[in-house]
Each structure stands twice: as structure tokens, then as C-alpha cells.
Amino acid sequence: MSEVSLTVNGKRVSGVAEDRTLLVHFLRENLGLTGTHVGCDTSQCGACVVHVDGKAVKSCTMLAVQASGSTVLTIEGLANGADLHPVQAAFKEHHGLQCGFCTPGMIMAATDMINRHPEGLDEATVRVELEGNICRCTGYHNIVKAILAASVTMSKGAKGKAKQAA
Amino acid sequence: MYSVNYHRAASVTDAAKLVKNGDAKLLSGGMTLIPAMKTRLAAPSDLVDLSRIKELQGVKVSGKTITIGGGTTHYEVASDEKLKKACPALAHLASLIGDPAVRHKGTIGGSIANNDPAADYPAALLALDGTIVTNKREIAADKFFKGLFETALKDGEIITAVTFTAPAKAAYEKFRNPASRYAIVGVFVAKGKDGVRAAVTGAGDDGVFRSKEIEAALAKNFAASVLDGMKVPAKNLMSDIHASADYRANLIAVMAKRAVAAANA
Numbered sequence: 001m002s003e004v005s006l007t008v009n010g011k012r013v014s015g016v017a018e019d020r021t022l023l024v025h026f027l028r029e030n031l032g033l034t035g036t037h038v039g040c041d042t043s044q045c046g047a048c049v050v051h052v053d054g055k056a057v058k059s060c061t062m063l064a065v066q067a068s069g070s071t072v073l074t075i076e077g078l079a080n081g082a083d084l085h086p087v088q089a090a091f092k093e094h095h096g097l098q099c100g101f102c103t104p105g106m107i108m109a110a111t112d113m114i115n116r117h118p119e120g121l122d123e124a125t126v127r128v129e130l131e132g133n134i135c136r137c138t139g140y141h142n143i144v145k146a147i148l149a150a151s152v153t154m155s156k157g158a159k160g161k162a163k164q165a166a
Numbered sequence: 167m168y169s170v171n172y173h174r175a176a177s178v179t180d181a182a183k184l185v186k187n188g189d190a191k192l193l194s195g196g197m198t199l200i201p202a203m204k205t206r207l208a209a210p211s212d213l214v215d216l217s218r219i220k221e222l223q224g225v226k227v228s229g230k231t232i233t234i235g236g237g238t239t240h241y242e243v244a245s246d247e248k249l250k251k252a253c254p255a256l257a258h259l260a261s262l263i264g265d266p267a268v269r270h271k272g273t274i275g276g277s278i279a280n281n282d283p284a285a286d287y288p289a290a291l292l293a294l295d296g297t298i299v300t301n302k303r304e305i306a307a308d309k310f311f312k313g314l315f316e317t318a319l320k321d322g323e324i325i326t327a328v329t330f331t332a333p334a335k336a337a338y339e340k341f342r343n344p345a346s347r348y349a350i351v352g353v354f355v356a357k358g359k360d361g362v363r364a365a366v367t368g369a370g371d372d373g374v375f376r377s378k379e380i381e382a383a384l385a386k387n388f389a390a391s392v393l394d395g396m397k398v399p400a401k402n403l404m405s406d407i408h409a410s411a412d413y414r415a416n417l418i419a420v421m422a423k424r425a426v427a428a429a430n431a
Binding site for chain 1 (some may be wrong): 170
């Protein structure tokens with residue numbers, strides 16, 4: 001057992017967990033943050049993507065204790081109260097989801113992607129960069145549209161009151 | 167996953183001590199080891215986490231000599247501006263590994279130590295005539311990769327860096343499995359001061375290897391056209407549900423030709 005201390009969505013949290021506890025289980029079961037999903041559990045589908053120290057990672061393939069001391073951003077920390085983050089707003093506007101299971105991971109991966117491409121994104125880049133996120137409903141078209149739209153919104157600095165991704 | 171004891175190493179010296187615990191394994195990005203533990207294919211008693219050791223991280227380019235710390239992530243290799251100028255082929259190779267989230271965690275040292283027969287970095291290190299630096303010694307890539315998941319590393323030995331001389335020309339081309347995205351065949355070609363080397367991953371039944379036939383053809387003339395109609399023997403190549411040995415043999419020639427064209431572009 002180890003003490004795991006994290007800053008999650010701006011709040012300092014800690015808990016005791018077995019060393020083999022995966023970060024995604026620590027987030028969901030110890031912290032009650034069930035927005036982060038477990039899809040494949042084999043690091044392929046991306047439903048579990050969160051940001052650790054500002055970078056998108058698959059939280060099903062990282063131990064909670066490995067992340068101890070780090071800053072974690074999950075889907076619950078993206079919006080500012082009722083103000084959706086631009087990526088969330090774009091997914092809503094462009095209907096970038098159907099069943100919604102992959103959406104938290106898609107949005108966290110998309111936010112990371114936009115942060116890494118301040119020069120802007122094109123459709124081909126978005127599709128390549130979505131390699132690690134699987135959606136079984138939409139066929140991706142509206143997800144790609146939403147990410148391109150959010151990229152434009154964010155580059156204009158029109159971030160509203162929403163917090164920037166950590 | 168079976169129960170495990172986690173240790174975070176503060177330095178390479180610290181890690182070398184911690185790895186003597188029980189049946190310990192070194193943990194870098196964990197992109198292979200953690201999935202293997204989840205499926206119980208690996209069950210170390212202890213994990214020694216190298217990922218917070220600053221001395222293992224970063225890319226250095228000094229004249230023609232390139233040194234990459236063992237704990238440098240694929241993302242850092244892919245996006246390093248100095249490396250993109252000195253050896254763009256290697257930065258490009260790193261950008262093709264896994265997906266963005268995997269590249270944020272996985273490291274060059276971890277990939278080389280694991281020596282997966284379909285991993286990308288072993289082909290690069292072999293073709294670039296690289297050296298693997300450990301906490302004990304330096305090992306030439308030619309003597310490092312020993313077979314499927316086998317390397318010259320001794321128990322508890324830690325890769326601290328890899329180093330190589332920037333090639334005059336180089337490129338990597340891989341034909342990916344459409345589902346796993348691992349290389350069915352990947353070929354790294356490099357033209358350096360000591361000639362041309364071509365290393366093949368994903369295809370050999372004993373892991374990464376140099377293709378004598380392709381090297382001989384390119385030694386005379388480093389041009390894609392010399393590989394027209396090239397026949398690579400299928401002997402000692404893998405056959406599995408993804409591709410037969412004959413298919414892989416053909417792909418080696420095709421990927422090598424594309425790589426030479428890219429290197430000359």
C-alpha cells in the first residue's frame with residue numbers, strides 16, 4: 001500500500017491504495033470521478049485519457065502511485081461551472097457524440113491535441129492524432145468537425161470563462 | 167495484476183540498488199510492462215520507477231554526435247527541434263510509435279530494453295550503428311539485440327542513454343498492421359561515413375536484423391532504383407496470421423525502396 005497524493009482538477013487529494021491500483025481506478029473508485037471511463041482496458045481505445053502534468057495519457061496504463069505528486073486534469077475539471085470548455089461546447093454544437101462512452105477520452109485527447117498544435121489543425125492531422133481513441137458510433141466525422149471548430153475558437157483566444165487545460 | 171511493491175528511484179545509483187529487491191523489474195514509461203502485468207504475463211515482485219530521474223532525460227546534439235537519454239519519451243524524441251535537423255529520420259520514427267498518449271509515456275530506453283521483434287527503435291539503432299550506454303558499460307547495437315525480447319543487458323543493468331553519429335542520409339518506412347499499428351515490416355536505411363546499413367524490424371523470426379542483400383545493393387549506389395526487382399530471401403522470416411514469410415520478404419524490398427527514396431528526397 002502507498003499514499004497517493006495528487007492535485008486533481010485543481011484540488012489536492014490523497015488516499016491510500018495498493019501499489020497495483022491503476023490511476024483510472026483510483027480516480028473512479030477512491031475519488032468518485034466516474035467521468036473517466038474504462039473501455040478496452042488494453043491501452044487501445046482511449047476512453048480513459050486524462051492529462052497528467054499537462055500531457056494526455058491513458059490512465060488505464062499507469063499506476064496511481066506512478067502519478068503521485070502530479071497534477072491531473074479529468075473531464076470533470078474542464079468546464080468552469082456551467083460554462084463549457086470550448087472543446088466540450090464544440091462537441092455539443094457539432095454533435096460529436098452519440099452514446100457518449102468515448103466522449104470524455106475524446107475530449108481530453110482533443111484538448112491535448114489542440115494544445116500541442118497552436119499553429120492550427122487540419123482534418124488529416126486530427127484523424128492521424130485520433131489514432132488512440134476509438135468511437136463505435138459516430139464514424140468520427142462529427143468528432144473531427146468538433147475538434148477543428150474548437151481549435152479555431154481556442155486560437156482566437158475566445159476561451160470564455162472556461163479554464164484552460166492544465 | 168498481481169500485487170507488486172512500487173519504488174520510485176531518485177537517481178540511477180538509487181535505481182541500481184532498488185532493483186536488487188526480490189524479482190524486481192525496471193519501469194520506465196510502462197507502455198509494455200503495465201499491459202503485460204495486467205494480463206499476468208509479467209509478475210514482478212517489485213517495480214523500480216525510472217521516470218522521475220532527470221539525468222536520464224533529454225536529447226543532446228553536439229556536432230555530429232547525438233545522445234538521447236534512456237528515459238526520453240517518444241514524444242520528446244519526435245518533437246526535439248535539434249534532432250529534427252540532425253537526424254530527422256529518427257524523430258519521424260518516434261512520431262509513428264503508438265498514439266499520442268502512448269508517446270507521452272513510452273521511452274527509448276524502455277523500448278530498446280524490451281526489444282519487441284516489431285518495435286521501431288531497434289531497427290534505427292542497428293542501422294545507425296548506435297551504441298547503448300548503461301550504468302555499467304557501452305554496448306554496440308550490433309551486439310546488443312540478441313533475439314526475440316532478448317538483449318545483452320544483464321539483470322538489473324540500466325540503459326542510461328543511446329548515442330550515434332548523425333548519418334549523411336537516413337529514413338524509416340514501416341508497413342503497419344492495420345489493427346495494432348505495429349510494424350509488419352519496418353526498414354531503417356542509413357548512409358553514414360562507414361557505408362550503408364539497412365535494418366529490418368517486424369519480420370525476422372529472431373528479431374531485428376540487417377539485410378545483407380539490401381546493404382550490398384545500396385553500397386554501390388544509394389538509389390531507390392537499384393532495389394527494383396530486388397528479391398529478399400524469406401528464410402528466417404516470421405509467418406503468422408498477419409503475414410506469411412514470403413509476403414514479409416517482398417515488403418522488406420518495398421519498404422527499403424521507399425525508405426531510400428525518402429532519404430534522398
